[in-house]
Amino acid sequence: MSNYPLYYLLPSLLLVALLGTLGEKPKVNKYPQNAITSHDWPGHDWPGHDWPEYNGGPDRNHFSPLTQIDTTNVAQLKVAWEYASGGADTVRNTTQMQCNPIIIEGVLYGVSAGSQAFALEAATGRELWKTSITDQTFSMTSRGLTHWTDGKESRIFFAYGSFLYALDSRTGKPIPGFGTNGKIDLKEGLNRAGADDYVISNTPGTIFKDLIIMGTRVNESAAALPGDIRAYNVRTGRLAWTFRTVPRPGEYGYDTWPKDGYKNVGAANNWMGMAIDRKRGIVYAPTGSAAFDFYGGNRHGSNLFANCLLALDATTGKRLWHYQTVHHDIWDRDIPAPPNLFTVNQNGRKIDAVSVLSKQGFLFVFDRVSGKPLFPIEERAFPASDIPGEQTWPTQPIPLKPTPFTRQGFTEKDLSPLLTAEDRAGVLTELKQSRSGQPFLPLGRERTVFFPGTDGGPQWGGAAVDENGILYVPAKENPVYTAIRDAPKTQTGTTSLTGKKLYETNCGACHGTTREGSHDGTYPSLLNVSARQTAPAVHQLLSKGRGMMPAFTHLKEAERKAIVDFLFGKESSVTADPRPARTTLPYSHTGYNRWYDSKGYPVSQPPWGTLTAINMNTGDHLWQVPLGEYPELTAQGVPPTGTDNYGGAVVTKGGLLFIAASRDAMIRAIDRKSGKTLWQAPLPAAGYASPSTYFVNGKQYVVIACGGGKLKTKSGDRYVAFALP
Incomplete structure (x- = not known):
C-alpha cells in the first residue's frame, strides 16, 4: 500500500x-x-x-x-x-x-x-x-498510476507512451534523478531482430520496497517485441532484474519452443497488470499469448511462458512456480486481468489463494505459495488444426470448479429470440457454414465463432473479492467470428508497393479489407474518411497512435503516406523497404467481427452482459x-x-x-x-x-x-x- x-x-x-x-x-x-x-x-x-x-x-x-x-x-x-x-x-x-x-x-x-x-x-x-x-510517442489509454513513498519522499509513477515518468506527488514535476530528466524508456532492452519498436505501458506498475515492477503492451503481429517483465529502482530508474517470458538457451521453458525461438517470436507479455504478496515477497504476473495471436506454425510447442500465471520472487525476478492456462495459444486467450489474492477456507483449513480469470469464462485458483490448484483441473483433448504448418497442442486445461461463468459455445439453441425472421434465417445459414459450438476450435479458412468473444468474457477490469472470499466478476457474452486467410505478399528490394497493399497488410485485419470497420465501432469505418479527417491528421495518427490504435513506427514515412493517399482516394506507391524484412507469417486473419443483427444487437440469446457472484471457498x-x-x-x-x-x-x-x-x-x-x-x-x-x-x-x-x-x-x-x- x-x-x-x-x-x-x-x-x-x-x-x-x-x-x-x-x-x-x-x-x-x-x-x-x-x-x-x-x-x-x-x-x-x-x-x-x-x-x-x-x-x-x-x-x-x-x-x-x-x-x-x-x-x-x-x-x-x-x-x-x-x-x-x-x-x-x-x-x-x-x-x-x-x-x-x-x-x-x-x-x-x-x-x-x-x-x-x-x-x-x-x-x-x-x-x-x-x-x-x-513526447513524440503517444500514449495508449491509461488505466492508472502508481504511488511510492519511503516516509520522506513521495512519487507518482506515470506511463506515457513508452516512457515511465517519476513525478513529485505534490507538484507533478518530473524528478530529475530518475532516469534521464525524470523518465526512462521502456523500449530499452527489448530487442529482437525483425521486430518493430511498438512498446507502451497502460496498466500501472507494482511496487515492492524500492522497486517498481513493470509489464508492457507490445504489438500482436508477428513483428512483436518480447514481453519481458522488468523491475526498476524507484529512485534512480536503473534496471534491477528481468524475467524473460520467451526463454533463452539454458533457461527453464526453452525447450517448449523451436530452437532459438526467442529470436523469432515476441509478446507473451504482461499487459494486464500484477498482484503482489508483500509479506512473502512474491509478485504474481499473468501473461498474454505469443504473437501472432491466431497462427503458431513458427512456434511449435506449448510456448512457456505465454498464457501463464507466474509467481516470481519480487526481489530477484526468479521464477518460483507457474501455471499455463492455454497451451500454444492460437485463440488470443490472454489472461485478461490482474490476479486476485485472498484467503479461502477449505475443509476447516485457511489457505492463502491466488486466482486468475480466462477470457473463456474460467477461473483458475491456486495455493499462493505452492502453486497447487485448489480445485481440480482436467486436461481435455480438442481438435487439431488443418492449416498447413500449424501444430495445435492436443489438450487444454479445463477447471472443473468453479464452473464457467459464461456459456461455452454458440449453437442454434443460443440464437436470440429478438431476431427478426430474416435475421434468424441469415444467421442460421452462416452458422451452418462456421466452426462453432465449443471452445478451442482451431481457426480455418471458414469462419470460426468465439463464444464468448475474442475479448471475453471477463475484461481487463477484473474481479472484486470481499472479506468473506466471495468473488464478483463482470463479463460479456457476444459471439465474434474470424477466419484464417493468406497474408498479403510483401517483398523487399526494388519491388513497388501500393498504398492499397500496405493498407491490407497493416490495417485490414482490424478495419476490414474493404475499410468497412467493425459493426460496433470498436474499429471505425475508414470509408469516406476525408469527410471526417484531414490527411495530415491521419498521417499523425499512423505515426503516434491513439486510443486502441498503435503507432505504426515500423513503417517508413513514405509507406505511411502511401496508406493515407489510398484512404483519401489517391494512387501512390513506394519502393519496398530495403532493410532486413520484419518477421512475417504466411497467414493473417479476417478481423474481429462481432456478430450483430440488422438492428445492432448481438445475435446470441441474452444476457449479453452479466455480473456473477462466486463463493471461492466452495467454488459454487x-x-x-x-x-x-x-x-x-x-x-x-x-x-x-x-x-x-x-x-x-x-x-x-x-x-x-x-x-x-x-x-x-x-x-x-x-x-x-x-x-x-x-x-x-x-x-x-x-x-x-x-x-x-x-x-x-x-x-x-x-x-x-x-x-x-x-x-x-x-x-x-x-x-x-x-x-x-
Missing part, C-alpha cells in the same frame, strides 16, 4: 492545535492513514480510508472496508463534484478513459482523456496540478444477474438484457457493489448478497473504468472516470464523484 509520510501530517496537526482555541475546524482527513507504509501492508488490516493502489490494493481485490454508504442509505447518493480532465474528442468519439484513480490522504490522482496525469482535492474535485507532456455460484440494459428494449417490455461492458466493480463492507462498465452510461449500486440493483444514476459518458471509493473529511465518496468512446458511445472527459447529502 502507498501512503503519505507522517511529516506530511504534522502541519495539519499543528494547525489543529493552533486553531483549537478559536473553535475553527481544520480541513484534514478525519482518519489519516499514517501508520502503514508501502512496504508492510498485510492485506486488509489497514484503516481503509484511502484507495492507494490500482484496484484498491496489492491484492487487486477492488475491496474497501468503508461502511458509511450501505444498503439502507445508498438510494440517497448525489453528485458531490465533477472534474473536466480535458482531452476528449467529442467530434469523432475516439478518446477513452479507463483509469482507476488512486486516493491518498485526501488527494486523488488520475489520468485525463488526453493522457495527462493530474491531482485533485478528493473532497472537492479542485485541480492541484496537471502534466503537459508532449451464488447468483448471476444481467449487467446493463438497452433502454429502448426495456421500454418495449423486454427484461434487461445486459450489454457489452468494460471495467470492474468496487465491493464494500457496507454490503454494496458499485459498478458502471455498461454501454448504457449508468453507474449502479448492487446488493452484494442478492445481486439486486438498489440505486443507479446516469453518467455524462459511459464509465468504461473501475470506480474507486474513499473517505475524507467525514464523508465516503465513490468516483468513476466517464470516458466513453467505445461501442459507438460518445467520448467524455469527466470524473464524477458521488456521496451522501
Whole structure:
C-alpha cells in the first residue's frame, strides 16, 4: 500500500492545535492513514480510508472496508463534484478513459482523456496540478498510476507512451534523478531482430520496497517485441532484474519452443497488470499469448511462458512456480486481468489463494505459495488444426470448479429470440457454414465463432473479492467470428508497393479489407474518411497512435503516406523497404467481427452482459444477474438484457457493489448478497473504468472516470464523484 509520510501530517496537526482555541475546524482527513507504509501492508488490516493502489490494493481485490454508504442509505447518493480532465474528442468519439484513480490522504490522482496525469482535492474535485507532456510517442489509454513513498519522499509513477515518468506527488514535476530528466524508456532492452519498436505501458506498475515492477503492451503481429517483465529502482530508474517470458538457451521453458525461438517470436507479455504478496515477497504476473495471436506454425510447442500465471520472487525476478492456462495459444486467450489474492477456507483449513480469470469464462485458483490448484483441473483433448504448418497442442486445461461463468459455445439453441425472421434465417445459414459450438476450435479458412468473444468474457477490469472470499466478476457474452486467410505478399528490394497493399497488410485485419470497420465501432469505418479527417491528421495518427490504435513506427514515412493517399482516394506507391524484412507469417486473419443483427444487437440469446457472484471457498455460484440494459428494449417490455461492458466493480463492507462498465452510461449500486440493483444514476459518458471509493473529511465518496468512446458511445472527459447529502 502507498501512503503519505507522517511529516506530511504534522502541519495539519499543528494547525489543529493552533486553531483549537478559536473553535475553527481544520480541513484534514478525519482518519489519516499514517501508520502503514508501502512496504508492510498485510492485506486488509489497514484503516481503509484511502484507495492507494490500482484496484484498491496489492491484492487487486477492488475491496474497501468503508461502511458509511450501505444498503439502507445508498438510494440517497448525489453528485458531490465533477472534474473536466480535458482531452476528449467529442467530434469523432475516439478518446477513452479507463483509469482507476488512486486516493491518498485526501488527494486523488488520475489520468485525463488526453493522457495527462493530474491531482485533485478528493473532497472537492479542485485541480492541484496537471502534466503537459508532449513526447513524440503517444500514449495508449491509461488505466492508472502508481504511488511510492519511503516516509520522506513521495512519487507518482506515470506511463506515457513508452516512457515511465517519476513525478513529485505534490507538484507533478518530473524528478530529475530518475532516469534521464525524470523518465526512462521502456523500449530499452527489448530487442529482437525483425521486430518493430511498438512498446507502451497502460496498466500501472507494482511496487515492492524500492522497486517498481513493470509489464508492457507490445504489438500482436508477428513483428512483436518480447514481453519481458522488468523491475526498476524507484529512485534512480536503473534496471534491477528481468524475467524473460520467451526463454533463452539454458533457461527453464526453452525447450517448449523451436530452437532459438526467442529470436523469432515476441509478446507473451504482461499487459494486464500484477498482484503482489508483500509479506512473502512474491509478485504474481499473468501473461498474454505469443504473437501472432491466431497462427503458431513458427512456434511449435506449448510456448512457456505465454498464457501463464507466474509467481516470481519480487526481489530477484526468479521464477518460483507457474501455471499455463492455454497451451500454444492460437485463440488470443490472454489472461485478461490482474490476479486476485485472498484467503479461502477449505475443509476447516485457511489457505492463502491466488486466482486468475480466462477470457473463456474460467477461473483458475491456486495455493499462493505452492502453486497447487485448489480445485481440480482436467486436461481435455480438442481438435487439431488443418492449416498447413500449424501444430495445435492436443489438450487444454479445463477447471472443473468453479464452473464457467459464461456459456461455452454458440449453437442454434443460443440464437436470440429478438431476431427478426430474416435475421434468424441469415444467421442460421452462416452458422451452418462456421466452426462453432465449443471452445478451442482451431481457426480455418471458414469462419470460426468465439463464444464468448475474442475479448471475453471477463475484461481487463477484473474481479472484486470481499472479506468473506466471495468473488464478483463482470463479463460479456457476444459471439465474434474470424477466419484464417493468406497474408498479403510483401517483398523487399526494388519491388513497388501500393498504398492499397500496405493498407491490407497493416490495417485490414482490424478495419476490414474493404475499410468497412467493425459493426460496433470498436474499429471505425475508414470509408469516406476525408469527410471526417484531414490527411495530415491521419498521417499523425499512423505515426503516434491513439486510443486502441498503435503507432505504426515500423513503417517508413513514405509507406505511411502511401496508406493515407489510398484512404483519401489517391494512387501512390513506394519502393519496398530495403532493410532486413520484419518477421512475417504466411497467414493473417479476417478481423474481429462481432456478430450483430440488422438492428445492432448481438445475435446470441441474452444476457449479453452479466455480473456473477462466486463463493471461492466452495467454488459454487451464488447468483448471476444481467449487467446493463438497452433502454429502448426495456421500454418495449423486454427484461434487461445486459450489454457489452468494460471495467470492474468496487465491493464494500457496507454490503454494496458499485459498478458502471455498461454501454448504457449508468453507474449502479448492487446488493452484494442478492445481486439486486438498489440505486443507479446516469453518467455524462459511459464509465468504461473501475470506480474507486474513499473517505475524507467525514464523508465516503465513490468516483468513476466517464470516458466513453467505445461501442459507438460518445467520448467524455469527466470524473464524477458521488456521496451522501
